Amino acid sequence: MEEQPAETVKEFAPKVAWDPEVEAYLRGALGDERFERTAAALCRPPRTTCLRVNTLRTTPEAVVAAVRQQLGPDSEGVVSIHPQVPCAVLLRGSGPHAVDYAGARGREVVVSRKAAEAVLRGAPVYAPGVLAASAGVGRGDLVALSAALERPGTDTPEITRGTTLYDSARAAGAEAAAAVAPAAAAGGTDAKAVADGSAPCEQGITRTVPAEVAATAPAVSAPPPGGAAATAAAEVAEAAADMDEGGGHQQEEEAAAAAGTDAEARDGTATASTSAAPGAGAAAGGAENLSVRARRRQRHRQYQQQLQQQGGPGVAEQLRHKGRRQAAAPGQAAAPDGTVAPAGGAESGPQQQQQPQQQQQPSQHQAQAQVLPAGGWTASSQGPVPPRTGLYVGLARAAMGRQEMFRAREGLALELVQPVFRVPPAVSGLPTGWAMLQNLPSVVAALVLAAPVPQVLLPQDGGAAAATSSGSSGSGSGGAPTSSSSSSASPSAAAPARPGLAPGMRVLDMCAAPGGKTTLLAALMGDVGEVVAFDRTHAKVGEIVSLARELGATCIRAHKMDAGRALALPPSAANAGAAASGRAKEGASGDASAEVEAKEGQRESQQQDGERAQGLQPVSEKARLREERRRANMLKRGITPPEPVGATAAAGGGGPAPGSFPPESFDALLLDAPCSALGLRPRLQQQAGCLYLRQCAAAQRRLVDGAVRLLRVGGAMVYSTCTINPGENEAVVRYLLDRYGASMRLVPAGPPVLGGPGLVGRHLSMVEPGVPLVGAAGAGTAGGAEAAAEGSTAAGGGAGSGAAGGGGERWLTEDEAPLVQRFDPAAEAEADGGDVAADHIGFFVAKFVKTAPVA
């Protein structure tokens, strides 16, 4: 096999791009080293896929056998039952693998960030995900796949859809073909830059030429017509034709320049067009008259001026690079493999090898770009584009030609040939309802709710659990643990325990769609009892219903409900509730965003429920009929329609929703809160800003306010998120304990325990608007932020200042931290031998028991 130059092989090692304020905050929370590892881990998918077995229909062993049968020899070492979570079947993948991009021969397709993230999980790319492609990419071609990030703070990708990327090697070949003479004069210092492999391109990516090639390549004169350069020119010409479809004259200008038909457009100084290679000339109009060319020149200069006016340093840099490339181009030639060979002569040799040392230190992304296939890629049909990120995500084969990729609204555009991650093969042939894909920490969250609650924490009369204590713990049906918690942090670890979840209970899943955890709760209860599932979005409630049907869970009642308004207080308590609500707002008074969020949430909820509320107090016959149809429709789809209630106030403001529940309605409760999702993987970019993080936390506190009231005394509650943001995790636990500590007790979140401890300390300025976050972190604590010196304990409740109180955002104490589970995306790297079974998304689980009514 032909040996490939090392430069074509690329490692995948990017780090998530963050909003700067969020980065400063997370660095403070996690410490620099852990933050760096987390930022790298978030760019990669977890290498283990988890199939959660539906124990209502089958057993883990049966699923493993079915998967093995389906995968055949491929299943060797790939499939296993999780040792601590019996209802979880793990399928192991591998990566990141270095990818050799030599086969792409300089062709590239840029896809949206989201498409690239899907590629990392093993998906192909569909036409809408394609943003840019090299000129002349045809069906069946191999291409390097790269990701475009979004411009900071926007959803707009950094590269416009439809952009043509020029393969600089081909463009250079065309230019060489256009030159009658070897253009020795233009070779000068730029030829030197090319020769030593450092010639930059328009995108700010430094193109690398293998040293061997640089040292040995012959000097180039005009290549023979019909050779590689002519082919390249023809492809560039095709690109020019492509670009006419939507690119406007600027694209044409660029194409002409790249095709070597207008020397003036390239260096701005030449006075005559050179004789073009046949292909290039025919394509781009080498026999144009001077006035047309003069107009082009003018437009080109105007465009450059515009760019310089609009752009920051990036644009200036691109223009500089562009000038250098263009001047250097005549001294280059396209090697058959798409690499660029330098001009020989006096400038070549050891002198050139020193050039890179004089260059500016490349950024991280540039550093990645330096190991791109020799030849590199340049942009663009629409003028210079921002410096590329160099986020290469695999070698793919085009299933469409370039034009079709942009014209098609759907359809497979690219199939992965060499992936960065090898995900386990898809398991598609399992009998319906046997298993579902569910990330392991999510499974753990439900199991933690089912885990036994130490008896000593419960009131004498046994509260809710006593009513069902004769039932099994559910371990037989769902693999829930039966033993008492083993956490040494709990003073009551050795005490007899009662199940947190058992058949016959009435359980609430407050934010339930699409229903992964809801259906697991039902399985853990043996489908006996009632699992009430809320979601605020109508369509999503439908998803819960469908999943419940598919998995055969009949005890689930799905409601469309804003969980923050689900608490119905009796009229006598309404005033007290309103007062509680007022206090909640008071507590958050330092947090302007909380109010913003509360108002927004209220507005949205009111809007969503407006129609329904009207239907409950119909103003017309038409409205009544509409409501009837609506309710019938909901019933048909398995969604429980809301019933009117007479209550007038609820914690969290906005009043109770129709169909809301009185306090202490549920024996157990799961609050899997909507969150910033900063733990989901892979993510190549995080757009969330601090304001958004604060809004998420405010919404979560509002949901907590309702949850603690809806839970019956003696009942267990799990709070979980899929974010690594301590403001939505530890700080929410702190809020709950400070505000409701007289009624709610933090207990060990387990078994099973697969995550690490929570963060101790506080962040001084996260919740204080206008205070810069940088520098807020102290040194030497678990998170790099200030140590928890205040000694707030799990039981030491009362109306504390909460997360929003003076002194910034507060997390856990040393005693509390081991009781929760923080799933660290970077944890797997720390594990012995890098155990892929421990490769998780970022997640957080905390468990509480209600020991007394909430006043």
Ligand SMILES: C[S@@+](CC[C@H](N)C(=O)[O-])C[C@H]1O[C@@H](n2cnc3c(N)ncnc32)[C@H](O)[C@@H]1O
């Ligand atoms: C993290 S997801 C829940 C995932 C779910 N527990 C599972 O495991 O499949 C959060 C859900 O909360 C819903 N949601 C957001 N705000 C809500 C609210 N105020 N009341 C009820 N549901 C809400 C969202 O629509 C979303 O489906």
